[in-house]
Amino acid sequence: MLQPQGLSRTDYLTRPGSLAVVRPQAGAGPDVAAADPETLEPFVLVEASGAVTAFNGHVDLGTGIRTALAQIVAEELDVGFGRVSMVLGDTAVTPDQGPTIASETIQITAPALRRAAAQARQFLVARAAAKLGVPAQDLVVEDGVIGRRMAAAGGSGETVADAPPSGDNRFVTYGELLADDCIRLALADDVAVKPVSEHRIVGRSQPRVDLPSKATGGLVYVHDMRVPGMLHGRVVRPPYAGVDVGDFVGTSLLNVDESSIAHIPGIVAVVTLGDFIGVVAEREENAEAALRALRVAWKPTPKLPDLDDLAGALSKNPSTPRVLLDTGDVDAALAGAVKRMPRQYVWPYQMHGSIGPSCAVADYSGGRVRAWSGTQNPVPLRADLAKLLDLPQDAVEIVRLEAAGCYGRNCADDVTADAALLSRAVGRPVRVQLTRDQEHAWEPKGAAQLMTVDGGLDASGGVAAYDFQTRYPSNASTTLALLLTGKVAAGPVVLQMGDRTAIGPYDFDHKRIVCHDMPPIVRAAWLRGVSALPNTFAHECYIDELAAEAGVDPIAYRLRYLKESRARDLVQKLAERAQWEPHVGPRLREDSEGVMRGRGFAYALYVHSKFPGYGAAWSAWVADVAVNKHTGEVALTKITVGQDSGLMINPDGVRHQIQGNVIQSTSRVLKEEVTFSDIAVASREWGAYPILSFPELPPIDVMMVPRPDDEPLGVGESASVPSAAAIANAIYDATGVRFRELPLTPERVLAGLRAAGVSPQASAAALALPACASSGKPSRLKTVVMPLVAAALGAVGSLGVMTLPWRGAIAPIPRPDPAVFSAATIERGRVLAHLGACFVCHTAEGGAPLAGGLKIETPFGVITATNITPDVETGIGAWSYPAFERAMREGLHRDGRHLYPAFPYTSYAKTSDADLQALYGFLMSVPAVRSVTPAPDFKFPFNQRPLMALWNTMFHRAAPFVADPARSALWNRGAYLVEGLGHCSACHTPRNAMGAEEKGALHLSGGIAEGWEAPALTRASRAPVPWDETAFYDYLRTGWSRHHGAVAGPMAPVVAELKALPDDDIRAMAHYLASYGDAPKSAAEIQALAAAREAATAVRKSTPVSVPGSRMFDGACAMCHEPGRGPALYGTKPSLALVTAVQSATPDTVVRVILEGIHPPGLGTLGAMPSFADHLSDWQIAEIARYVRGRFAPERAAWPDLDAAVARLRAHAGAR
């Protein structure tokens, strides 16, 4: 564990043998020795054991401040780094230093810690001076050992341990000085700290203290917190996902149907408060299942403004202008400009995108709550929980554990409140983790922003005026449970946070800066760089435009207006480092492939916090790009980044922060944009919100300006700030085209290049592609076949049921003694039972084997498989062998009733007597289970069993299999297995209007199984590579063929059953099935066909049929379905170029597999595919399917009406 938990201030401050430096809380008296320890905020605690504990109200978000703060304390206390442990963000103990934001920890909160450590040291040195009778200035401390200052021979070092043998060798340790005392010092304001020249720990790179534990699965994260008696909770969020302003927030719930989760075991509670819904279960996966299954009715959700037009939405959002700066006479200067240049820059909504969905554990008991949380804001969160739960603040404790990186505000606070509500409801500790889709949808977004600049050049090429306006729709994103429960009204709240770095760095004579404060449109808060990143995008692109217009090198032009010496120094040093070649205007360097190269510059001092705020580290970028003018792809070929951070506590830590900022902001600039449906956030997983991946990582050259004598500055965000402008300016240098809206996706860049005439126009065919999504009626077997069957059977019915032949019952027998069957017979029967897939249909989900109960969908209604265990009353225990044989061959119940051909007696009839006898023996030997089978739910006339007699006369031949002497023994064996007990034709052969299998050329030419397409096994197959004997064998044996993919749907359990068959039989089946195909090809030919097919579809077209589909495919599907990409993974990676379903006339199989996933039971080596139903909308799945079809089946017509097909199949899946 990284830090102790559950301790109070009293626990720390009353320890014998300790020295604490504390700050009295507001209102407490100055006598800290006499004060109630709970009113004292500790900073540093030195113990006689040698251990040092230091306290800070800020938390480590993965930036390494736990390490850097410990360095500061160790330095000032003169103890070894390893002695110091930090307690961060525990509201029961740590000082209230506000939320961990704005890169403030080192710059703002650490000085107090540093003073406290220095103060403790001075106190101890003074004690030592008294004890040793030596003046304090003659003493030196090393690792908590105080001795007389000695001049080491031949060196300048001062040591205690290596003191020369002569002179005063006495020393005393901190521990000895403290003895059993319990000392408290009030933190002083005027404590002398060490000069930088004496630093031995600060300013040197120190390995991160948290990583060994993180790398080995230690208890570090709140996600790993487990409390005795803990339950698992999940929340069900309203449909207005990611929207938190409006009178519908907290008031939209109509009702919760708890019966919808009655089938899920271990549900402890469903908690409803306003629009807050939570479920609590004993097991986590059951809470998750309940979240997905719970039926909830909501009021209609109001529509959002059109967020495809962000500039329009932001312009129309009501706002209040706030003038931040107005110098000179802007209006007059604008009017007098020689070249007027009005510009508009647009920043999209973006995500924090924490890799781990937020999680918390809360334990509410006895009117107190303790919450383990990953919050960035422990103290404000405590106040929120107190309000939510109607508790005094001191009854709420927030224990901070680490969490997935957050770069502003994610759902960590929300989920803590959720856990507290659920724990209160059930009276036990509850752990709640959000789902990926919830974290994506509900995290407060980094706000979109609109910047407009009016300005231009004067006659001398100087900047005539700069009239800058910025619009930023965000608030603090009130902890969600407060809004959902109605504790806090979800009214518009306007925070003045659009002004970060709004003034800009350049000293223009006529300059006006206006921030339009406005309420949020969707849930938004601060994200790394806050409004400074967008504002700097505008500032730094605009000055680049001015420089180009003025005919001056962009850096030289900036330096005309950049007055601050540290800024100029950084800019000049970076230009030198990057070997900047001064130039004017775009250089348009293009190679023969159409790749255009350019470089761009941008600079920023990140000014943050309440206006006018203050600066963190200075940062500047030189970005090198390569733009493919045919595809619009932008590759960063190098980023040279310079930063002036003042004194760097942990230089490696600073470097990591710079690199992290560069990578994350590059990702934001090139790729990231939240998408919305008309009511909510639509990006709910990483396919719809892709982030930078390893292959896209640019080379990064980091230049850290050494300034050890200047105050340390915040480094958590600065290097992000120049990113967008540097990249956009580089693209301009490469192409001559200005991009003023992000992200710089291939489609946006290509469109811009085409509009500017840089790239050739799209071909007519490519332009026509979006029209492929034309409408058309989907053909549905059920709706087409059913009326025909009804009509046909209706006509038969008119003949009169009584005219049909009647078959008699076969007398019941006592249950046969299994002992009469030999072990060999039973074993043979067992294998045959698997071949016949008896278990598949005759075993219910979770039910006893062969006891029936599985519901089977047929075109005629739902039928329940019967109990075929030897139970006398409810199974087949009373069936004699002749009764069993008659059922298998003629489809008759023992009592003479007709069975429906959902039971494939039409195939089973072909089984040999010996095999039927063995099967009978096996069935009589299994445990008898009492289980009554419900009657089929068929509508008239299908519920008229006697009609089946006529059906049998028309369609059934009850003859055993007869071998074809013209064929090989292998073929005949295969035919016997396939056409008999294997009953492949039951699914793979189309049926006529009467539900009977078609004959002749249509045999095995494709059918329907439980709503799934059972593809053709004959020449009618649409498989891109023909099925051959090897493929059939691989598929039947393992569920997988390299050239065809993996089993899905009802075929998966069939293959699992076939595991019982010997290889020879599988080979025979494969041989027989292959005989339905064309003349066999050699393995090499098959291999070549497959390779050609994959090569042909591997081409990534510049304009895929669906651009969003292509993007989502890359994030959600490519890991397993892009040959040659990604890691080797357990299981298979089906190649979509070869999968038959992609070639089908209907999208049903592809869509169902995306919606439902694949978990082939008993075929574990295949791996699995998850269901995407909860993370992808109908539209998103349709776009992915559209892309897959367009890419992997380019010769075939686009699937019509995909959106409707997804909606239909989703409804179907939900109804099951």
Next chain:
Amino acid sequence: MKSAPERVLPETMTLRDPTIRLTVNGETHALRLPGATPLLAVLRNDLGLNGPKFGCGIGECGSCTVLVDGVAARACVLHIADVDGRDIRTLEGLGTPEALHPVQAAFVETAGAQCGYCLNGMIMTTAALLDANPDPSEEQIREALRFNLCRCGTHVEILAAVRLAAERLAAQRLAAGRSAAQRPAAPGRRR
């Protein structure tokens, strides 16, 4: 979700909810749970392991990565029935803070993590990669980690960690080869 069957049946009798056996970090566990129980939930909640993390639940991010028969696998996507009888290794099964596995040590030394939530996946994917390909090219490393997402932007340090781990493992093999030149090779975990 369905409840566990009341009695244990012979494996061949049913495909639904048999007793499932998982060997995790060398120890075999018999589980009476529905076959559709997510492997990740069992590793974390039944076996109390912290290494594999829930990141997305749909196999996109890699933070849940474990090794199944020595190959990287996404535990959030697999059901326990999908890995019945398999050999599973988690981050905890690689090494301890006192005795780090070379891949873990490399990630600690290069600071291959900021928040570290993705770290499990990075380490496990790297371990599997280096087992299969001891001397990967830069391109192969990046490709192997393509679908392991890191949001903090620790990519530079992570790549350095993979390279360092490859060097260390190669040195280890060299040393082991020298000290046991004539002994037959240990059976590999890969099948």
